Amino acid sequence: MMATVRRILMTSGKVYLVGAGLGRLGNLSLAAYDCLQKADIIFYDRLINQNLLQVAPSSCLLVNVGKKPGNHSHSQEEITQQLIQASQEYQVIVRLKSGDPYLFGRGGEEAMALSEAGVDFAVIPGITSAIAGLAYAGIPATYRDKSSSLHIYTGQSRAGRTDLDYQAIAKSQGTRVFLMAVKALGDIVKGLIGAGLDEKTPMAAIEWAGRAQERYLVSDLGHMLDDCQAAQIKAPALFVLGEVVIDQQKLDFFSQAPxxxxxxxxxxxxxxxxxxxxxxxxxxxxxxxxxxxxxxxxxxxxxxxxxxxxxxxxxxxxxxxxxxxxxxxxxxxxxxxxxxxxxxx
CATH class of the missing domain: 3.40.50 (Rossmann fold)
Incomplete structure (x- = not known):
């Protein structure tokens, strides 16, 4: 039986959808690090910390399939087709994504395409910036008596505009995190205030979370847009709304590191x-x-x-x-x- 299993493993490749988290080496899971070290080919995204690619064997083929907003050098269909084709030519295929593959990373679509094509695959989760990014900026995702739930939203939609239920978001009592929302910030602020959310609700912006370039600002819903424009906050950045923001300075360990x-x-x-x-x-x-x-x-x-x-x-x-x-x-x-x-x- 083991001989049969070994023969199958040698004749068909396996695709790993790997989450790289914030891009710091120490944030990789052991499984993700192992995948990089044994990869035959890596398909990586634009926001990946490309230094992680140096961990792969010198023989590993590196393929940039990054997609810039409004300028997709590779369509999603092309990427999934490349993964399927690679499974017929290589043993260990890595699809490397920032954050977690299944959180606004279209990993579910890629996994479905692989499944329907009969390709062996596995998912290696990464630590999403909606949790790790907050932590590195001194903001806990939840905090007793302040927030008992976490809500994560994307500022992008298929139509290129925000498609958020602002009434529901305004009524939620937990921590609200908005990813990929720099361009949509104005719509989000307007929508939440229009839905009745107090303009004084604490809010923070975090740019390049967990990296040397990290910047953050703490404000409130009513002033966030103007403050971000004044500070020239740019993507990649995330926004967090809720009472957990209040004690950010006391919990900021990262920017204090030597x-x-x-x-x-x-x-x-x-x-x-x-x-x-x-x-x-x-x-x-x-x-x-x-x-x-x-x-x-x-x-x-x-x-x-x-x-x-x-x-x-x-x-x-x-x-x-x-x-x-x-x-x-x-x-x-x-x-x-x-x-x-x-x-x-």
Whole structure:
């Protein structure tokens, strides 16, 4: 029987719909990390932290199927067809999505298409920004005596306009989170006030949640639109409405971390424990590949390293790496050495 199972596994590929959460390495589940490490081909979205792709084997094919609002380089039908086709050519196919595949990520549609085509698939959940994004900004999704429920809405619809029941949202007593709603913010504010929701209801905006670029502002429903325009809040951003916003400053741990705001470049060969130690101190990681890596990996590194402000390496940089890190502060030593040195600053 085991021989039969092994033969089936060798003759048909399996598609994994993987949630990458906020994009931090430490937010990946063990199953998601394992999938990336054994992937033969990865189809990834626009908002994915592309540094995670460096975790995949050097032989892994990387396919960008990202869709910008109003400019879909790949239609949803084309993407699902690519997944089906890949299952006939590769063993481990990863469809990498930000957040969770089944929460406004069209993962359900892709899974249905795979099921109807007879393709073996599995879903690996990710931590949605509607929970993790709030946490990194110091906002709990629920809080006793303040909010006993969580409601998540999308600011997008098939017709390109908001399609929300503002009366129902206004009457709900819990935490209300709006994803993909930057363009729809004006409609949302107007709709909720029109439905009778108090303009003084606490509200917060979080941009690039959980990343080095994270910004947030705390306001109220009546002032949120003007405040966001003044602060030039842009996508990707989310909005949270409710009493849980009030104590945000007391619970904000992330922006207080010593390496918050720093983007640190490390070798993709850096031990996982060292990577997590840097993230625990608030840093964003940027992986640079081996010089022998294929051109697609090098291009990813070139783009990412332009944003790095510190590069850590134990080995002397070769000319290729020196060129990539020309405008980056270089620390020669181990991650432990760097943390020890940094702690003395």
């Amino acid at each position: 390496l918050f705001g720093h983007q640190i470049a490390v070798s993709v060969q850096t031990p996982l424990t060292d990577c997590l130690a840097l993230e625990d101190l608030g840093a964003d990681l940027i992986f640079y590949p081996d010089p022998a890596a294929e051109s697609s990996r090098q291009e990813l590194a070139k783009t990412a390293l332009k944003q790095a402000d510190i590069m850590i390496s134990q080995e002397l940089l070769n000319p290729w790496q020196e060129n990539l890190a020309a405008e980056t502060l270089h620390f020669h030593g181990s991650v432990d050495d760097f943390i020890h040195h940094f702690s003395k600053q």
